[in-house]
Amino acid sequence: TLVSDNPALAADKAFDFVIVGAGLSGLTVGNKLSGQGHSVLIVEAGPDGSWNPAVWDAGGRPYPAVYCNWNYPRYDDAGKKLNSTIDAGACIGGSTSINGMVWYRPTKAEIDKLETLGNPGWNWDSLEPYMTAIERNIPPTDAQIAQGAGYDPDVHGYHGQVNTSFSTPMRIPKAVQIYKEGLPLAFSGLKIGNDLSNRTSVVSASTSWTLWYDLVRGKNIRSSAADALLWAPSQQRQSLTVLANHTVTKVTFDKHLKATGVTFASSHTKGKGVIYSVRARKSVILAAGTLASAPILERSGVGKHSVLSAAKVKQLVDLPGVGANLNDQPGSGTSALMSKKYHNDTSMVDGLNIFGPEISLVNIDQIWTTTASSIADSLVSTASLASRAKSLVDAGAAVNIEGAEQILNVTIQLIVKSRLPVAEFIAETYPTVFNGIFWPVMPLSRGHVHIHSTDPFEFPVIMPRLLTDPFDQQVALAIARASRELWTSKPFAGYVEDAYYDPKIGPNGTDAEYLAWLKRSSGGASHWIGTTAMMPRQLGGVVDSRLRVYGTKNLRVVDAGILPFQITSHTMSALYAVALKAAQLILEDCK
Numbered sequence: 001t002l003v004s005d006n007p008a009l010a011a012d013k014a015f016d017f018v019i020v021g022a023g024l025s026g027l028t029v030g031n032k033l034s035g036q037g038h039s040v041l042i043v044e045a046g047p048d049g050s051w052n053p054a055v056w057d058a059g060g061r062p063y064p065a066v067y068c069n070w071n072y073p074r075y076d077d078a079g080k081k082l083n084s085t086i087d088a089g090a091c092i093g094g095s096t097s098i099n100g101m102v103w104y105r106p107t108k109a110e111i112d113k114l115e116t117l118g119n120p121g122w123n124w125d126s127l128e129p130y131m132t133a134i135e136r137n138i139p140p141t142d143a144q145i146a147q148g149a150g151y152d153p154d155v156h157g158y159h160g161q162v163n164t165s166f167s168t169p170m171r172i173p174k175a176v177q178i179y180k181e182g183l184p185l186a187f188s189g190l191k192i193g194n195d196l197s198n199r200t201s202v203v204s205a206s207t208s209w210t211l212w213y214d215l216v217r218g219k220n221i222r223s224s225a226a227d228a229l230l231w232a233p234s235q236q237r238q239s240l241t242v243l244a245n246h247t248v249t250k251v252t253f254d255k256h257l258k259a260t261g262v263t264f265a266s267s268h269t270k271g272k273g274v275i276y277s278v279r280a281r282k283s284v285i286l287a288a289g290t291l292a293s294a295p296i297l298e299r300s301g302v303g304k305h306s307v308l309s310a311a312k313v314k315q316l317v318d319l320p321g322v323g324a325n326l327n328d329q330p331g332s333g334t335s336a337l338m339s340k341k342y343h344n345d346t347s348m349v350d351g352l353n354i355f356g357p358e359i360s361l362v363n364i365d366q367i368w369t370t371t372a373s374s375i376a377d378s379l380v381s382t383a384s385l386a387s388r389a390k391s392l393v394d395a396g397a398a399v400n401i402e403g404a405e406q407i408l409n410v411t412i413q414l415i416v417k418s419r420l421p422v423a424e425f426i427a428e429t430y431p432t433v434f435n436g437i438f439w440p441v442m443p444l445s446r447g448h449v450h451i452h453s454t455d456p457f458e459f460p461v462i463m464p465r466l467l468t469d470p471f472d473q474q475v476a477l478a479i480a481r482a483s484r485e486l487w488t489s490k491p492f493a494g495y496v497e498d499a500y501y502d503p504k505i506g507p508n509g510t511d512a513e514y515l516a517w518l519k520r521s522s523g524g525a526s527h528w529i530g531t532t533a534m535m536p537r538q539l540g541g542v543v544d545s546r547l548r549v550y551g552t553k554n555l556r557v558v559d560a561g562i563l564p565f566q567i568t569s570h571t572m573s574a575l576y577a578v579a580l581k582a583a584q585l586i587l588e589d590c591k
């Protein structure tokens with residue numbers, strides 16, 4: 001494999017496939033296509049970060065590594081630029097080079113819904129084998145199990161490229177034990193399980209991470225997509241070239257709207273230098289991530305008419321779903337001050353950034369023990385679905401009522417019928433505090449991302465509209481309150497000095513106080529999806545079930561943006577499966 005930042009390797013040349021973005025999806029697809037002998041070019045805007053300890057040292061990095069982060073500006077619901085930014089990986093490996101490494105699988109119920117949304121063949125039976133294929137799990141040792149590592153051998157793969165394991169040493173085992181005792185009290189009926197990947201709906205359990213322990217360096221090493229699929233000696237490819245530090249500016253088309261290649265420029269000169277072009281003989285594949293692939297489509301003339309004309313881009317294909325349906329989980333967190341005598345106890349606080357040693361997934365029954373059924377009734381009512389769909393269309397977050405209703409209904413059915421989790425609660429400690437990080441895990445709120453100029457080096461306007469749906473607010477509010485119940489529960493007695501440490505909303509805090517704080521403090525959980533949704537075009541879809549962009553030829557999107565609705569696992573396990581399946585479809589199509 002050739003990895004370089006010399007544009008001459010690509011400029012005016014032709015490859016079978018040109019892939020945009022060397023992140024999780026781009027590297028996975030590139031690895032598979034080049035493995036079958038096709039010539040593949042991957043153009044990556046960022047540098048190679050593999051030498052940098054902020055990337056490879058899983059425990060020692062700042063969270064997330066500033067070194068390879070786009071830090072996209074974020075806009076509020078009225079379109080005003082905020083001071084807070086949005087994390088997304090900006091070096092080879094993409095977001096897997098900076099992410100929290102939490103690894104567990106989604107459930108059958110939710111993955112099967114991809115198919116019911118009009119995508120034949122996209123179901124659990126077709127995707128689960130790929131989740132197994134990509135993983136190389138290193139089972140916990142007896143010592144790790146004694147310190148709280150739960151493990152079910154049936155829900156892991158052992159022969160893939162992405163390493164998953166528990167950290168060495170195990171993180172904060174004493175604090176995790178206290179959490180395991182307290183969590184079922186704060187969330188009624190919550191079961192403590194053995195492995196988060198082994199669940200049909202809800203459970204609290206430890207999880208493994210995409211890392212492995214290197215005895216020589218004495219460190220936990222991040223198993224990023226780059227580590228697994230690009231640098232590994234067993235994955236070297238004659239026909240794969242990765243061009244780093246170059247930004248794809250747009251897709252080029254012939255007069256029949258067949259994608260012929262892309263143009264790109266040095267990321268350092270920010271478009272002020274030469275604009276190069278490269279040709280794709282078989283297909284261009286956008287894998288720049290949820291927040292970047294839609295803007296590339298728009299700059300190339302594929303998108304909603306009003307967006308393109310405001311940005312002064314000539315429209316080639318009318319595809320109003322591009323950039324709509326943006327979705328992430330609105331993350332927030334409360335802290336309790338830990339009693340001083342435990343501040344230096346590493347079984348309680350280890351200061352490591354390997355995120356989320358105990359994760360709970362809770363459903364409506366566990367949050368609202370007595371009122372869950374009335375909440376479910378109101379969620380499924382036809383009137384509430386219609387009004388939710390209308391508000392998404394009015395906000396430009398959905399293309400039409402029918403599409404919005406179908407997408408929302410998937411999530412609502414999963415919440416109500418399958419009793420899948422509505423919230424994730426991550427039990428952590430940071431120096432001096434117990435910290436509960438939480439988010440509505442299947443949010444109904446939607447936003448959008450759009451370009452506002454032709455300049456590819458100008459960031460798009462990202463308006464996530466987190467917590468705009470009242471149900472998401474209800475969930476976040478309930479979890480914030482439950483976290484306070486947790487800190488005041490019996491198992492925490494003697495360990496907690498101030499259960500209302502942060503935010504400073506006391507035991508009598510009102511819903512209005514909590515909601516105002518949640519609105520202020522919530523940021524995306526970094527599981528952005530939806531802006532190039534895979535579903536029928538008439539419902540607002542952008543790609544079909546073979547991931548081809550509607551209205552074009554030889555152009556595909558393969559990244560997190562194709563997921564139309566949120567899943568209850570962190571995204572990696574599902575996305576590796578999506579990318580492997582995509583590679584299979586692409587290979588079939590180019591025979």
Ligand SMILES: Cc1cc2nc3c(=O)[nH]c(=O)nc-3n(C[C@H](O)[C@H](O)[C@H](O)COP(=O)(O)OP(=O)(O)OC[C@H]3O[C@@H](n4cnc5c(N)ncnc54)[C@H](O)[C@@H]3O)c2cc1C
Nearest residue numbers: 021023024025045094095099100101102248559560570572
């Ligand atoms: C801070 C953070 C924490 C996370 N924690 C977890 C976790 O613990 N567990 C989990 O499962 N998931 C986690 N995720 C989510 C997961 O990493 C992402 O969902 C996944 O990596 C998305 O894959 P992708 O291929 O869509 O995009 P990415 O992996 O982000 O790759 C996109 C690539 O495209 C490049 N690119 C963008 N624009 C251009 C352009 N114009 N030209 C060329 N290249 C371009 C980017 O630089 C990037 O390298 C986290 C993400 C972040 C950001």
